[in-house]
Amino acid sequence: MKFKDLARWLEEPIEGVPALENRRLNAVRGFFARLTTPLIPDDYLHLVNPLWSARELRGRVVEVRPETADSATLVIKPGWGFRFDYQPGQFVGIGLHINGRWHWRSYSLISPPARDEGVISIAVKAMPEGFLSTHLVGGVKPGTIVRLAAPQGDFTLTEPPPEKILFVTAGSGITPVVGMLRTLARRDEIADIAHIHSARRSDDIMFRAELSGYEERAGYQLHLQLTTEDGKFMPEMLDEHFPDWREREVWACGPQALLDNLEVYMEEQGRAGHLHVERFTINRTANAGEGGTVKFRRSGKAVEVDGATTVLEAGEKVGVRMPFGCRMGICHTCVAELSEGFVRDLRSGRESNPGERVKTCVNTPAGNCTFEL
Numbered sequence: 001m002k003f004k005d006l007a008r009w010l011e012e013p014i015e016g017v018p019a020l021e022n023r024r025l026n027a028v029r030g031f032f033a034r035l036t037t038p039l040i041p042d043d044y045l046h047l048v049n050p051l052w053s054a055r056e057l058r059g060r061v062v063e064v065r066p067e068t069a070d071s072a073t074l075v076i077k078p079g080w081g082f083r084f085d086y087q088p089g090q091f092v093g094i095g096l097h098i099n100g101r102w103h104w105r106s107y108s109l110i111s112p113p114a115r116d117e118g119v120i121s122i123a124v125k126a127m128p129e130g131f132l133s134t135h136l137v138g139g140v141k142p143g144t145i146v147r148l149a150a151p152q153g154d155f156t157l158t159e160p161p162p163e164k165i166l167f168v169t170a171g172s173g174i175t176p177v178v179g180m181l182r183t184l185a186r187r188d189e190i191a192d193i194a195h196i197h198s199a200r201r202s203d204d205i206m207f208r209a210e211l212s213g214y215e216e217r218a219g220y221q222l223h224l225q226l227t228t229e230d231g232k233f234m235p236e237m238l239d240e241h242f243p244d245w246r247e248r249e250v251w252a253c254g255p256q257a258l259l260d261n262l263e264v265y266m267e268e269q270g271r272a273g274h275l276h277v278e279r280f281t282i283n284r285t286a287n288a289g290e291g292g293t294v295k296f297r298r299s300g301k302a303v304e305v306d307g308a309t310t311v312l313e314a315g316e317k318v319g320v321r322m323p324f325g326c327r328m329g330i331c332h333t334c335v336a337e338l339s340e341g342f343v344r345d346l347r348s349g350r351e352s353n354p355g356e357r358v359k360t361c362v363n364t365p366a367g368n369c370t371f372e373l
Contacts, residue, residue: 089278292365
């Protein structure tokens, strides 16, 4: 065999193993993969180090640092294949194997994109109805191996960032903005930032000490709205706190009511095109379907639900093993084929027809429907 034929043979794709960008590393993996056939190098390497896997992104929890009584920062060291060229404001999927089942959720990255440090950070607030968030804040131990999904999301700063910025956040909605602030501070690009943040009480403010540190720098102004003392923040208060807000590009993240009010107000003020919003939950009322009976053909199960219950939730009600990820229609993990009937997307109101693959976490039945699950 000629050398070029040998090189081509070594670099040929291996079934079940994603190709790497590095050509030489691909050739080395190809050599060992064919040497160890029918197994592949990953079958041996993950026994030595669980992070040495090219089949899936993995990470090891290296630190769990409390932020408030019900929130914590998790520092994670990603394994092979993780790309550190994400953008501040994006989120990452994280999966934990608990009691025999994988649990997935997505959390905003709060660490600046920095390959040299080799770690990423997320911040998690324990929610009363959130099994995984409660486990992450109160139960996960350093050394735990987690699965990771590649960073994604459109809630990002423009490049270069605008000279005048307004952040409007509430509760855990501050997390993607902290990722932006840390990145801007690292680059020494905090030019003129106004920030309104709402929390119930002073003790509930995540990253309080860090925000105080930014206040000591030129170019950052913070208004804290403690709702138990000051009432809820309303967009009409913008003129009171930051009269020049109309000159600013706005990034907002927080509860649905806050974001809805802000969107309406910004449109009334002719500033709708300058508002960037990140939602952690979906609106279940605006585009809900009529409801109906959801059948799962392979499982042989069926359940009748209302128009605000998603197909994912319907399946979980009757014990169907449903794939899911972010549960917000972003990460594409829950996609399944609709074989009969119609469903409606809670976000857009669009109805899908039989034969289409739909995201079960954001679609509700518009009459009786059947899925191939």
